[in-house]
Amino acid sequence: MLIRYRKEDFSAMEHFGGVSPAWPFSYEEFEPWYSQAEQLFRVRGALGEDPTEPFHSIPYAFKPVPDEAPIARARAELKGLGLHPASLPLGVDIDTWLREGRTGWDAFPNTGQGKMDAQTAPLAAALKDGNIRLETGCHVEYLEAAPDGKNIAAIHYRQNGEAKKVSPKLVILSAGAVNSAVILLRSPSSDGKGLANRSDQVGRNFMNHNSSAMLAIDPRRRNDAVYQKTLMLNDYYLTDGKGGKPLGNVQLLGKIDGNMLKANVKTMPKFALDYMAGHAVDWYLMCEDLPDPESRIMVDGKDIVMQWRRSNMQSLDGLTKVMRENFRACGYPIVLSRPFDKRTPSHQCGTVKMGDDPATSPLDPFCRAFDHQNLFVVDASFLPNSAAVNPALSIAAQALRVADHIRKVELAA
Template sequence: ILILERGEPLPATPETRDTRAIFVNGHYRPKEMWREAGGAAFNPGNYYYVGGNSKFYGAVLIRYRKEDFSAMEHFGGVSPAWPFSYEEFEPWYSKAEQLFRVRGTLGEDPTEPFHSIPYAFKPVPDEAPIARARAELKGLGLHPASLPLGVDIDAWLKDGSTGWDAFPNTGQGKVDAQTGPLAAALADPNIRLETGAHVDYLEASPDGRSIAAIHYTQKGAQKTLSPKLVILSAGAVNSAVILLRSPSSDGKGLANSSDQVGRNFMNHNSSAMLAIDPRRRNDAVYQKTLMLNDYYLSDGNGGKPLGNVQLLGKIDGNMLRANVKTVPKFALDFMAGHAVDWYLMCEDLPDPESRIMVDGKDIVMQWRRSNMQSLEGLTKVMRENFRACGYPIVLSRPFDKRTPSHQCGTVRMGDDPGSSPLDPFCRAYDHQNLFVVDGGFLPTSAAVNPALSIAAQALRVAEHIRKTEHAA
């Protein structure tokens, strides 16, 4: 088994805990530019290192709720059902939680679905300002709950007193795709990793029914591989791009007889919200231990769903400066030091016209946002809640396309090959030896972080491959 990785290992350098280097100077941002459809170029927030975007993720490893696997009505339309139930998927969630050593607890969140195996580790503890925020929300009759996290907080803090959300993981503090499953896989002598290997396109067999070769560039040299099985896991955008750039008899790219590759692009509708009390300082270091799902399945009054609320990692003046350049630094420092920082996340619905395309060497994003009424409703109700908790100033700012807020849906799975490129085990309907296993397979975005769902499906697909390919 050979793993081709576009990036190189992330080195430990002084920039890894430097908020100015990361958030103001963009030290880790990629050099590439994408384009908006009919619009300007922009620098995406996708990272290319061993471990991918998970090297910088917030390490939130939360399950989709049981209801997310069924069709659900939203303000912007219907979120479609998955091709299998939560009950069928549940054992794989448990396996993924064990693999990523998730810290959490059950019984706090009324939307929490059934767990066949409890969390093996206790949740990351609240710092004093966050324990106070938890108590304030409880005082309103809400149900704040501990975030399930792939973080060894003691190991993380040994390398520096910062949060982990959006910071690169160069040690063992976060369990990410590299420090968790990849490290476990590479213990097998039959599995090998090659870095700096940029996959350019796939080549189909003469009859078009399978993938005959992978063409990639490594250190300026053009290389080719002809494996028995091909598993594409380049992320929702780049997996679609690789398929669209791959030659095909119909000119539409590979795995694309449905004409759905690149379509149904989803990226959570989300905002940052700062609850500020100038009279009380927030001296939390990492902060990100709390979530609220009281508005996940309805608006709190029996109406349509709004979304998930969770803490951001603790911000500082440099992080604010990256987005607010006209305010003096001392004012930003004061604001950050007296704020509790939240992340509001709502479901983006699949739309065939929301899509990733290629134009020569360019990646083109046509993101048609949907269901924005949910984000507006969640913003309104949480502003009211935080003011009721005693925060006189509540500010919010939506995230834009530069932030990869859980990109998904571009090579979705489903029961119908006419509307989905992949079957429910992520095998391409068009090519018997091709699987696509990353955020692209997700038929819905739900309104929670997708990392655990992607990991669980990867384990499910791997077991399926072992059974079917060995039997063959």
């Protein structure tokens, strides 16, 4: 799911739970990098279907993955309510995907090269360069600052259990929103707060989308779609549909089966769950979680402590209510929903945020640490807000933007 943040997400936006902060630059400045990322990941999509879709300087290079019959019917039903269902932008070669195995579930690496993920798209291309070497079996333990603290002098890691260190010219930390913060917090520093943490914001502002699964079930109609994840709805992204505050994004899940339901509803007979799954269209409701300094990742010895303070739950409640009404109006007599809790990671981000002020942000707008000239942190941790769409494309676009900056400025010096 490679969806752009909406233009409005780059500005401060008021939500039921508070204000989502602005980015340190505009959508217009960032847009070319979105286009490059879409080309790199061979994104399939369509313009003109979604009224919230921001300006694209380059159209999608590939047509969207087509709806299978049950999903085409759901699209038509939602249109009949005056809504604007749109094709979900996907980085997937659907023919290769289905040739390798007729599965609709997308939450796993696809070794048949059907899924355009970090390995099959940018990493595979990068490894063709003789100047790049990938070290495997490694676990980074901490970074070591130079005596004056202005640079990172070494990366300490274990490779297959053996302690090693390397001292590169530039250090680019991309361990994810949890582990990038953990590595910085565990790194020795003169003040004991870890590295890149003059602002005391490393590990703080942890965000994780407020989300629910929703099953729209019609016992009279079987859903035999294999890859159903081709549709999204953003009619409630910028308002609640009545001119009020934003709710969020709705998109299809990969096809759920009885085994998945059994893991969460252990007391119901398997045959009943199989029947339910076979007659359901499975949706994912996603709402913005707002940054809070007390929502944070911490370390306690060898343990990682996640103190997640959920926010803006009124948006998820509102989106759940309105979509339940919509699906019933579409002819689904049974609509079930279940929110995800902290056991289900939903796009964790925000723990080493970028900004313009070193007093309040660890990173500058090019993801360089204010405290260490040769340290960049480029993963979901840099995001100043979570928006209400999948963040993967925004992370990839920023990575391309940062790489261009490093090539033109840092390596040219």
